[in-house]
Amino acid sequence: MGALDGKIAIVTGTSRGVGVGVSRQLLLAGATVVGCSRRPLPGLPAAEGLGGVEGRAEQWVCDQGDHRAIDAFVQRVVDTYGRVDILVNNAGGTVPTPHAEDVPELVQQIQSSPASDDDFERTVAFHAYAVQMNLISPLWFAIRVYRQMRTQDGTGSIVNISSGAGHPAGSPSLVSYGAAKSGLNHLTRSLAEEWGPKARVNCLALGPTMTENFRAFVLGEQDPEGRAYFANVPLGRAGDPDEVGRTCVFLCSGEADYINGTTIEIDGGMLPGVLYDAGLKTITDLL
Ligand SMILES: NC(=O)c1ccc[n+]([C@@H]2O[C@H](COP(=O)([O-])OP(=O)(O)OC[C@H]3O[C@@H](n4cnc5c(N)ncnc54)[C@H](OP(=O)(O)O)[C@@H]3O)[C@@H](O)[C@H]2O)c1
Incomplete structure (x- = not known):
């Protein structure tokens, strides 16, 4: 029996x-998972090598x-x-x-925000893109899914x-x-108030979490294992994507039925700001 069967x-x-x-942790907990990204892929990457997930894992394109x-x-x-x-x-x-006032071309390219030869245009487009991807688009997704959840029995869960x-x-x-993510924390609270009891809405605020992009673009070549970086995190290491997944399973399961509108920090106990002392600006080394 999985928590999300x-x-x-x-x-x-x-x-x-x-x-x-x-997606791996949701699958392991018994859910059917439909994932998405902009590129077409042959299947949900998390399902590779997992037994017992046939017919429960899909990867579709959605920008x-x-x-x-x-x-x-x-x-x-839904269909x-x-x-x-x-x-x-x-x-x-x-x-x-x-x-903030001068976004270099390399940063724009890595982020894949709109390109421009004009400095000012590139800079303002970069910021608009960050807000779109980290605040507006999650709100659009939440609204669309809630419009389905409100027609169903039970209480849905949005994280x-x-x-x-x-x-x-x-x-x-x-x-x-940062401003967009702060807004995401805030709208979590507001939507939780509007959408109960048809949906619970919660939020996870991640600290440094080890991914390929984090390793390449934040740690850089000078500190590939993040020794200086993670010395400032009380647990002395990065978070793992599966740890985030296990907290999602908890929040979406019956164990969290009365948790609504909250933001949980998954950051090894680090204090705000410490990562700046550890050199968060290492992207400048790549320029
Ligand atoms: N890693 C960390 O240390 C860390 C820390 C704090 C918060 N977070 C948050 O955790 C989340 C995941 O971060 P990550 O580090 O895993 O990032 P990532 O490695 O860059 O992965 C981002 C994912 O989003 C997809 N994506 C990007 N643009 C999209 C679009 N327009 N439509 C649909 N899918 C899109 C990407 O696939 P395609 O490019 O193929 O579309 C990719 O699958 C983000 O919200 C991030 O802010 C991460």
Whole structure:
């Protein structure tokens, strides 16, 4: 018996990184998982090598920057499985930029925000993209899924993946991303109040979590294992995507039936701001 047996889950951003750990743990808990990303893939990466998940794992294309694509994607899940019980709004992220007012071309390329030869245009588009991907698109996804959940029996569960960068202490080098994640924490609370009892809405604020992109773009070549970096985290290491996934399983299970509107920090106990002392701006080394 799994904690999520029979549940139908949507997880965004499942082609790599945190989304793989989240979808793997939901599968292990018994849920059917439909993941998405912009690129077509032959199957849900988390299902590779897992036994007993035949017929319970799908990876479909959906660009969350397009609200029509979100609408069509959720409708396809409903047409295929009849309902949606869980949404994990995971797709998002950013690249630290040394100066908010001057986003370099390399940062724009890594982030895949709109390109421009004009400095100012590139910079403003980068910030608009960060807010779209980390605040507006998760809200669009949540609204679309809730419009389904409100027609079903029971209480659905929505989990927004946020970041310690949203802490009120501020996040230099992550200005628009931090503001968007702070907004995500806030709208979690508001939606929880509006949408109960048809849906519970909670949030996970991640600290440093080891993914390929984190290793390449944050730790960089000077500290590939993150020794200096993680010395500032009380648990002395990065988080693991599967640890995030296990907390999602808890929040989406009956064990968390009365948890609504909360943001849980998964960050090894680090204090806001300490990562700046440890060199969060290492992206500048890549420039
Ligand atoms: N890793 C960390 O240390 C850390 C810390 C704090 C918070 N977080 C949060 O955790 C979440 C996942 O981060 P991550 O580190 O796993 O990032 P990641 O490795 O860059 O993965 C992002 C995922 O989102 C997908 N994606 C990107 N744009 C998309 C779009 N427009 N529509 C649909 N899917 C899209 C990507 O696939 P495609 O590129 O193929 O579309 C990929 O599967 C993000 O919300 C991030 O802010 C991460």
